[in-house]
Amino acid sequence: MRKAFQIATRNLWLSALLLLAACGSGQDAALSVVAIGSPATPFERGVRLPPAARLIRGATSEGIVAFDEQGQVVPALADRWIVTDDGLSYIFRLRDGTWADGSPLTAQTLRTALRETMASLRGTPLALDLAEIGEIRVMTGRVIEIRLAAPMPNLLQLLAQPELGIAPNGRGTGPMRLARQGDVAMLTPIAPEARGLPAVEGWAGHVRPLRLRALPAEQAVDLFNSGEADVLLGGRIEDFPLARSVGLIRGTIQLDPVMxxxxxxxxxxxxxxxxxxxxxxxxxxxxxxxxxxxxxxxxxxxxxxxxxxxxxxxxxxxxxxxxxxxxxxxxxxxxxxxxxxxxxxxxxxxxxxxxxxxxxxxxxxxxxxxxxxxxxxxxxxxxxxxxxxxxxxxxxxxxxxxxxxxxxxxxxxxxxxxxxxxxxxxxxxxxxxxxxxxxxxxxxxxxxxxxxxxxxxxFGPPIRWSLVRGDVHGFATNRWNVHPLMPMAQRPK
CATH class of the missing domain: 3.10.105.10 (Dipeptide-binding Protein; Domain 3)
Structure with a gap:
């Protein structure tokens, strides 16, 4: 009996070790990302989000537009747009698709959701940034217009902020799906056709899941040093001395040229x-x-x-x-x-x-x-x-x-x-x-x-830094310190 228990225990440990090995290698390996913060911060909600929660919000709740890894505005719920010559009107054409509950994505439903999202920002500096938005109009079933009281040359950058991600009833449209495992956020890319976009041949081979957790700075750097994390995000000046530690022989310090x-x-x-x-x-x-x-x-x-x-x-x-x-x-x-x-x-x-x-x-x-x-x-x-x-x-x-x-x-x-x-x-x-x-x-x-x-x-501009392994795809330094997770989940072509 005792010998059988020992054999079973040994087999259980071997299975666990094999499972861990599988998680760290092969085509299905999840990219491991650690953000500086307390373990619960990725799952916080509200309008004043900590960095880890902004990462999750940006990955799971698209806005009208979004950011790519370069900090450039790219299509999201809207696949195209025009700006009138006077800068007072932005007209967006929405992509085909549905909301997370299966209901149609229309200009009317987007208008309602966007107004609710903007209302939730009241009392924050971001609400002041958006103050010149005068009216949101439905033009056709898939066309929506934002009219301004005065020109806002950077309206698209504001609409791409994670806080402007649209999540009716708390459920966003992606581009990634979230599953919580304790203090770990498991994020899986959603197939394009499930989001109203053209299908991509061999989609499963182009992407990989991503695992995100938040830890205090010293633990996060130790995790990166040990090889258990591929990317570390959320570095600020108070923790910058850690980034210069001797142990960072496998990583690269990336400084964002922020303002x-x-x-x-x-x-x-x-x-x-x-x-x-x-x-x-x-x-x-x-x-x-x-x-x-x-x-x-x-x-x-x-x-x-x-x-x-x-x-x-x-x-x-x-x-x-x-x-x-x-x-x-x-x-x-x-x-x-x-x-x-x-x-x-x-x-x-x-x-x-x-x-x-x-x-x-x-x-x-x-x-x-x-x-x-x-x-x-x-x-x-x-x-x-x-x-x-x-x-x-x-x-x-x-x-x-x-x-x-x-x-x-x-x-x-x-x-x-x-x-x-x-x-x-x-x-x-x-x-x-x-x-x-x-x-x-x-x-x-x-x-x-x-x-x-x-x-x-x-004093001067703030300090923002990350640690990124050389084989990681989909990360780039930029002026806005935005590092969306979806590009990192895409495999190099």
Missing amino acids: GLFGLAVADGQGFLAAPENREAVALAIDREALIAPFGLGGWTPTTRIVGTGVADDPGSIGERWAGLNIDERRAQAAARVAGWRRGHGNAPLSLRLALPGGLGGKFLFERLQADLEAIGVQALRVGADDDADLRLFEAVARYPRVGWYMNQLSCAGQRGLCSESADRTLEQAQRAIDPAVRAELLADAEAELTKANVFIP
């Missing part, structure tokens, strides 16, 4: 930070080049502007701040403001709480910021990323290259911390202006007002 916001948001406008000139003192003190030096990042460009470089509608009338001052002169001005404030408050010590992410990268940032503030007579206290704070690190990758994105992120509706209602009103006027010259002038005024308020202290 966006990376800096300190003023979370509490009490005490010293109540006055804009005192908030400016903190901004004056920071040596941005030294801040990033411990990370060894080549090509990173610091900035004192809220709006980043390369923005399409930047009027060019606002330049870098304090261009005529070196760091010592800037700190002298800042120290004088700190000393004056302290004299008016009984010479009590001045400290500020900085909410920063964890990880070695967070430690590097705090040490540099601590030294910068100490140079002007301010003690920096580090608190957790979600704790009460005076200044909070905020970073986000731009979804499209226009001034409006930057301003919307820091608007009062964005709820990042202190804000400027005046800047919000000026931006709203700019976005409704039809005359390009008037629009440019108002955009510059809006940025100037927000800059003067000193509610955000910019």
